[in-house]
Amino acid sequence: MKVSTLYAPTLREIPSEAEIISHQLMLKAGMIRKAAPGVYNYLPLAWRTLKKIIQICREEMDAKGGQELMMPIIQPAELWKETGRWTVYGDEMFRLKDRHSRDFCLGPTHEEIITSLVRADVQSYRQLPLMLYQIQDKFRDEIRPRFGLMRGREFIMKDLYSFDKDEEGLEINYWKMYDAYCKIFERCGLSYRPVEADSGAIGGSGSIEFMVIAKSGEAGIAYCTACDYAANVEQAELKAIEVPAADVKELALVNTPNCRTMAEVAEFLGFEPEHAIKTLAYITDKGPILALVRGDHEVNEIKLKNTLDCLFLAMADDIVVREQMGSEAGYIGPIGIKEAIIVADHTVMNMVNTECGGNKQDFHFINVNPVRDFKPTIVADIRQIKEGDPCPHCGNPVATARGIEVGQIFKLQTKYSKALNAVFVDETGIEKPIVMGCYGVGVSRTMAASIEQNNDKDGIIWPAAIAPYHVVIVPVNSKDNRQIELAESLYNQLTAAGVEAAFDDRDERPGVKFKDADLIGYPLRITIGAKTLEDNLLECKIRRTGEVRYLKLEGCISVIKDMLLEL
Structure with missing residues (x-):
């Protein structure tokens, strides 16, 4: 991509509406623009990153046996009334009527509609287990949309639903998804922690959240300093504190x-x-x-x-x-x-x-x-955990941190299958409710969380796996034909080799190009100047560390590809 044609309208000032760093930087870097409170346009740079996160999710879901489908955004109220959630879900649900005055909602989640789909076609244990997923928009009418993509009213989510004949099957798929989610967030280059969590409005008997550790996180997490225990502070269990015996006094x-x-x-x-x-x-x-x-x-x-x-x-x-x-x-x-x-x-x-x-x-x-x-x-146990409380597993002190929830897995069991009569006939001919699980990744939230964790005073520092482009090529003097020709040649070679490159061909001062490169967060910046050109060298700067390496022109493509593997 030539930067002169790239639709990435960068800003020099931080918009007053932006409260946290990811929101500020996505606006400044020309990645998103607000359409309405909590609703955003994804510009080309953001969409490239989102597609990479989506592809990582897709590959890990497919690897575990998931089958991708697409369900409607608009859902009939009848299904939600069958489960009792039409009234329980509250004002966060976008509700609407069609021309015949029938009630519908914009899907905040898809448990009802996926269960109704499966109940119509699955009758026998021979058709189970089944794992179905989709990647699409969800809608929640937040009372106060804020923090950019962190708490919006429209957002992109990957949601998978598992259908099993018994608890043993659910347990297998639950931990399959746990493993898949760990791989997703590792591949996205995130520092994260799985924590025990409350099931909330989704329901069910067990849940784990995947938290990206960040100071701006809305959720508190507690974790043991000695063992692997970690939990959302809303869920963290606490044992009763013993008190020394004493003589009972008169009230x-x-x-x-x-x-x-x-x-x-x-x-x-x-x-x-x-x-x-x-x-x-x-x-x-x-x-x-x-x-x-x-x-x-x-x-x-x-x-x-x-x-x-x-x-x-x-x-x-x-x-x-x-x-x-x-x-x-x-x-x-x-x-x-x-x-x-x-x-x-x-x-x-x-x-x-x-x-x-x-x-x-x-x-x-x-x-x-x-x-x-x-x-x-x-x-x-109804109290909130705090720093220094004893770990419920080993007794050592717990520490606390802030986290951004990017994914959650739930054991739904038969909450929805019983309500919607999604049943199957087992090996002995007995009719039983299907045992379910659901598993969600906030795709757009993962992008924002990555920025919260990977930034400095100059801008975004993308992990290479989800960067919009891997490399930006910057000729220092746009009037020097030799620099432009080498930049164009290098751009074509990198692109042919499968490296996603941007060529900053704009007639701008070098300082402007460098500033935009740092703001957008390209993992590598290759600078072509008069001195390096004379020496047949390329100046390659690593965005994350600031380290500068000088590469020989001969064989530079393979060296650049190897460098990206390190990032």
Whole structure:
């Protein structure tokens, strides 16, 4: 590609709308342009990278026995109503009506439609296992689209669905996909980590997310410093913390004037927050809820929601606390509370002579002992993991980091096959529901995540495998015919040898060409100048390291190809 004809309108200033580095650099490098909030045009440079990520996904899916198909973006509401997700999915779903007033949605995911497809054609165990995948756009009406391609309303995804006759088959395909995803992200040149995760709206019994480690990541991950354990902080399991035995004291209600927060109460009564019970009030479709954690801990709302198996969860306002629970905001506690399900973190149940809200203004209980003074409805792990907590597998401290989710695998089991009556007849003639799994890679998100992980002050640093072009050839003097002729010859030779090359033939100053080369992130920059031309040499700069090598013209093509293999 000659740069003079390349549609890559670079920018010199960072657009004010761009909050994170990938968004800034894709706009500056002329890779994307916004069509609407959360909706983007992919310009040629971006599309070349996306096609490479897509091809890597395709090759790894095919290698594991996946068969590619294409399903419709527009999906009938009837299928979603059969699974109950038409209302559960919420406002993130784009809904529309056709001219006959029939309800449809723009597919945020394809579990319903793939299951309905398979149920029509698969009747026997002899037709299983089956793995089907597609690569296409998905749509989610994010309340606040942000971070460019990280949280958009339209995005490209690879999704594969497995269909098996039993749990053993699901387990085989689940770990096949785990292996395939590791290969995908390794081939894309990403530093990533698989972590245990919550299944969310997709459902099922088990899930692993693939996280690209980056400071800009929206998700928190916790990982052990000694073993292989890693989990999304929303999912990370925690064991109950033991407390030394002590003589049980008599419960007392004490005056705590103007002390509403945990810090204020702790200072007034002279104790550390870790010795108190923090009580949070929620409203849910199951009714009002009290969640209890130790004073220095935080409630993990994903764990709490899963524990309750509720459809929605939101903090209760002062009116609900007062009128439904008979308490006062800032002074709520589990003793004597009315009309609420009490969910206690299992660490709370080990606490002795602790403190909690007194359920009336300016009062707290001291010397509180669970079971004696209150009995929770449910005891479970509902707290958020934090740096330094013990690993649930080996007990060593965990560390935390930020990550960008680029892929996730799920064991759906029979969640959708039962709802949609996708069944088969087994070897003994018994009809059973098909056992399913689903596996997604965010293709456009993977491109953005790569930039978040591979950049410097000058621009993008692409891994060679997904770079839009491998090499850019820059003649220093566009008026020097010898430089232009050599650049053109080298460009043709590289292209013939299968190296994706760009030739910056623009009549621009060398500094402008170098700046654009660094911004766009070509892995190698070959500079042709008067001095190197005289010496029959090429100046080759490696974008990632800044290292400059001088290559002899004779045999340079094979040397350049070998260099790219290192990148």
